[in-house]
Amino acid sequence: MESSDATHIHFPSPNDENGMMPIFDKDFLRNLKDIPKEFYWPSEEIVESSKEELRVPVIDLGVLKTGDEAAIAKAAELVRNACIKHGFFQVTNHGVDPNLINAAYQEMDTIFNLPMTKKLIAKKKPGTQEGYAGAHGDRYSSKLPWKETLTWIYDYNKESKSQVVDFFDAFFGGELHRTGLVYQKYCDAVKEFSPLVLELLAISLGVDRLQYVKFYEDGMQLMRCNSYPACVFSDHTLGTGPHNDPTGVTFLHQDQVGGLEVFVDNKWLALHSRPDAFIINIGDCFMALTNGIYKSCLHRVLANKERERKSLACFMNSRVDKAVRPPEALISPQEPRKYPDFTWAEFRDFTQEHHRADPETLDAFVSWIRSSNPPPE
Ligand SMILES: C=C1C[C@]23C[C@H]1CC[C@H]2[C@]1(C)CCC[C@@](C)(C(=O)O)[C@H]1[C@@H]3C(=O)O
Ligand SMILES: O=C(O)CCC(=O)C(=O)O
Numbered sequence: 467m468e469s470s471d472a473t474h475i476h477f478p479s480p481n482d483e484n485g486m487m488p489i490f491d492k493d494f495l496r497n498l499k500d501i502p503k504e505f506y507w508p509s510e511e512i513v514e515s516s517k518e519e520l521r522v523p524v525i526d527l528g529v530l531k532t533g534d535e536a537a538i539a540k541a542a543e544l545v546r547n548a549c550i551k552h553g554f555f556q557v558t559n560h561g562v563d564p565n566l567i568n569a570a571y572q573e574m575d576t577i578f579n580l581p582m583t584k585k586l587i588a589k590k591k592p593g594t595q596e597g598y599a600g601a602h603g604d605r606y607s608s609k610l611p612w613k614e615t616l617t618w619i620y621d622y623n624k625e626s627k628s629q630v631v632d633f634f635d636a637f638f639g640g641e642l643h644r645t646g647l648v649y650q651k652y653c654d655a656v657k658e659f660s661p662l663v664l665e666l667l668a669i670s671l672g673v674d675r676l677q678y679v680k681f682y683e684d685g686m687q688l689m690r691c692n693s694y695p696a697c698v699f700s701d702h703t704l705g706t707g708p709h710n711d712p713t714g715v716t717f718l719h720q721d722q723v724g725g726l727e728v729f730v731d732n733k734w735l736a737l738h739s740r741p742d743a744f745i746i747n748i749g750d751c752f753m754a755l756t757n758g759i760y761k762s763c764l765h766r767v768l769a770n771k772e773r774e775r776k777s778l779a780c781f782m783n784s785r786v787d788k789a790v791r792p793p794e795a796l797i798s799p800q801e802p803r804k805y806p807d808f809t810w811a812e813f814r815d816f817t818q819e820h821h822r823a824d825p826e827t828l829d830a831f832v833s834w835i836r837s838s839n840p841p842p843e
């Protein structure tokens with residue numbers, strides 16, 4: 467792993483008492499003439515966009531409530547075809563109030579327009595996943611993503627009904643209590659409709675309808691607000707580098723700025739979504755749960771020269787100690803196990819401590835666990 471020591475990569479600035487400041491201060495970076503080397507992505511790694519679009523199916527989740535088995539079967543077929551190929555689809559009629567989604571976007575301005583000093587108080591600490599991060603400048607020393615993030619965990623095993631509010635109070639000293647109330651409602655709303663998506667995925671795979679609802683019901687959300695400030699160096703950096711989500715199922719809401727791209731048939735395709743839709747994409751853990759039938763697909767976010775882009779990424783994961791293992795119905799002599807048993811805790815720690823999530827994360831992880839536990843002679 468690159469520079470993992472606690473010191474930040476700093477730039478000279480009056481903002482910080484010892485004349486230095488953390489790497490990602492958009493007001494400071496906006497006035498630079500040249501791109502700081504830490505953000506520079508080698509041109510061969512910024513493969514040209516195809517200028518084409520990935521058209522993904524839009525699934526009306528309402529069909530699951532009608533009991534119309536023909537309509538459900540049709541929706542399941544659309545989901546299956548998309549997930550076998552690239553793992554992305556959109557869902558509408560999810561029941562999340564549009565005003566709540568708008569409020570979540572507005573509260574991102576509240577968060578990311580805080581003074582840097584307050585963001586630093588909320589900074590993610592090494593070895594944890596919750597808190598503020600500026601370009602991951604304290605985790606990596608090159609190819610930094612041009613984004614600020616705020617991440618928190620909403621653990622379904624905990625009794626508390628105010629985990630998200632409590633996170634905001636704990637990390638921002640009560641100043642963002644109202645913001646916490648908005649995101650508590652937002653995360654509760656995603657938790658409310660997510661079983662419909664998991665049921666549809668099970669139906670599309672021909673396994674027990676509650677297979678994945680049960681697998682994730684005592685899991686958690688890893689919730690992340692992404693702010694991608696406008697970037698004058700957009701030709702030489704990325705908002706988020708090419709990667710597969712290591713997680714289970716991602717429930718993503720993006721604004722209408724654009725920049726999300728998916729790598730399909732050797733081309734980077736733009737993925738636009740309706741403002742009333744959530745994008746659902748399969749992560750590495752869910753690909754393993756389907757014994758590799760559904761694809762966790764490479765995607766990235768381009769930096770934007772003119773406009774800030776915002777997105778709300780909710781990564782659904784199982785309880786950390788649960789074996790990620792496909793149902794027997796998806797294993798056969800013709801389709802043997804593609805991945806060994808592992809837990810989200812093991813894979814999460816691999817991505818946080820040993821391997822920056824990228825296009826090869828799951829394969830690197832499998833090799834890593836196999837090398838640490840070679841099969842008996
Ligand atoms: C488990 C996770 C690691 C990341 C956040 C969640 C799911 C997506 C991962 C990530 C976004 C993939 C690209 C690289 C990464 C470092 C990032 O750009 O933020 C990844 C996240 C992380 O390690 O914090
Ligand atoms: O910002 C987005 O639209 C997606 C970001 C992403 O892929 C991620 O955070 O894993």
Ligand SMILES: [Fe+2]
Nearest residue numbers: 709710711765
């Ligand atoms: Fe992602």
